[in-house]
Amino acid sequence: MEKIQQAIERARQQRDGHTATVVGPARAVEARATASGFDLTTAKSFSVAPRQAEASRLVTLMPDAGRADIFRMLRTQLVQRMKNVGARSVAVFSARDGEGKTLVACNLAVALARQGSGPVFLLDFDFRRPTVHEVFGLQVDHRVSGIIEGTASLGDVIQQINGLPLYLLPQGRAHPAASELIAARQARDLLKDLRDHYVDSTIVVDCSPLLLTDEPLSVQQIVDSCLLVVQQGRTRRDEVQRAAELIDEGKYVGSVMNRVREADLEEGYAYGYR
Numbered sequence: 205m206e207k208i209q210q211a212i213e214r215a216r217q218q219r220d221g222h223t224a225t226v227v228g229p230a231r232a233v234e235a236r237a238t239a240s241g242f243d244l245t246t247a248k249s250f251s252v253a254p255r256q257a258e259a260s261r262l263v264t265l266m267p268d269a270g271r272a273d274i275f276r277m278l279r280t281q282l283v284q285r286m287k288n289v290g291a292r293s294v295a296v297f298s299a300r301d302g303e304g305k306t307l308v309a310c311n312l313a314v315a316l317a318r319q320g321s322g323p324v325f326l327l328d329f330d331f332r333r334p335t336v337h338e339v340f341g342l343q344v345d346h347r348v349s350g351i352i353e354g355t356a357s358l359g360d361v362i363q364q365i366n367g368l369p370l371y372l373l374p375q376g377r378a379h380p381a382a383s384e385l386i387a388a389r390q391a392r393d394l395l396k397d398l399r400d401h402y403v404d405s406t407i408v409v410d411c412s413p414l415l416l417t418d419e420p421l422s423v424q425q426i427v428d429s430c431l432l433v434v435q436q437g438r439t440r441r442d443e444v445q446r447a448a449e450l451i452d453e454g455k456y457v458g459s460v461m462n463r464v465r466e467a468d469l470e471e472g473y474a475y476g477y478r
């Protein structure tokens with residue numbers, strides 16, 4: 205574990221001279237301007253059944269509050285680090301697929317919303333394998349891609365969860381032009397709209413894997429900060445290092461060790477989530 209953390213640190217220190225892959229200009233995506241000024245009190249609401257939360261490991265919505273401790277800790281530390289760099293939005297990245305990005309993003313978003321310091325928006329920007337809706341058990345009629353393409357409004361897409369100030373912008377199914385969608389000006393406008401209009405909001409963005417897709421590099425340009433999820437025992441050290449090299453140093457706010465063995469949890473070392 206320590207070695208992985210050291211690899212991240214080493215990668216950070218060795219960044220000089222490393223250049224992130226440059227994403228080419230997006231093909232034009234025809235779209236209207238994104239909706240702004242939507243009144244959140246009129247958002248559609250959705251209740252997550254306890255058995256759904258249990259089945260998808262959404263511990264922050266489970267009745268046993270103790271199981272969510274790790275996410276309360278993560279939230280508190282993350283909020284502090286985001287404040288330090290003046291960030292209001294955070295993208296959740298990992299090197300490869302299946303390392304727990306979506307589950308961390310969802311639990312983190314709930315934990316942030318429970319803090320009650322403003323609305324939290326959770327955007328499913330993994331247009332290849334969107335699963336945020338599955339974690340919450342949500343039926344999706346209007347997709348966040350529709351806002352970018354100009355076929356849906358914020359009000360169509362947004363779903364409030366469990367009466368919390370938590371607003372999901374789900375995707376629901378894969379989109380064939382993932383890379384173009386994220387690089388579109390309208391994607392940037394959407395984040396800017398949310399940030400500017402809901403001044404005390406926090407925005408959490410779920411993404412596709414850093415080493416397998418180019419979308420995270422575009423996402424990185426439109427968020428204020430980035431969090432890296434690493435799955436203990438699965439993500440290789442060189443992969444962590446390559447992923448860390450792709451993250452803009454000024455936007456990196458920490459890493460989350462997912463599926464950490466209890467015995468390996470050390471205070472002040474990393475966020476662990478089993």
Ligand SMILES: Nc1ncnc2c1ncn2[C@@H]1O[C@H](COP(=O)(O)OP(=O)(O)OP(=O)(O)O)[C@@H](O)[C@H]1O
Binds near residue numbers: 307
């Ligand atoms: N700490 C954990 N303990 C047990 N299961 C977990 C844990 N973290 C994630 N999982 C499970 O592993 C699977 C992959 O997690 P998740 O979908 O969050 O990963 P991801 O990085 O978003 O994957 P993808 O790259 O496909 O989007 C899911 O079934 C999830 O429930």
Ligand SMILES: [Mg+2]
Binds near residue numbers: 305306307333410411
């Ligand atoms: Mg995912």
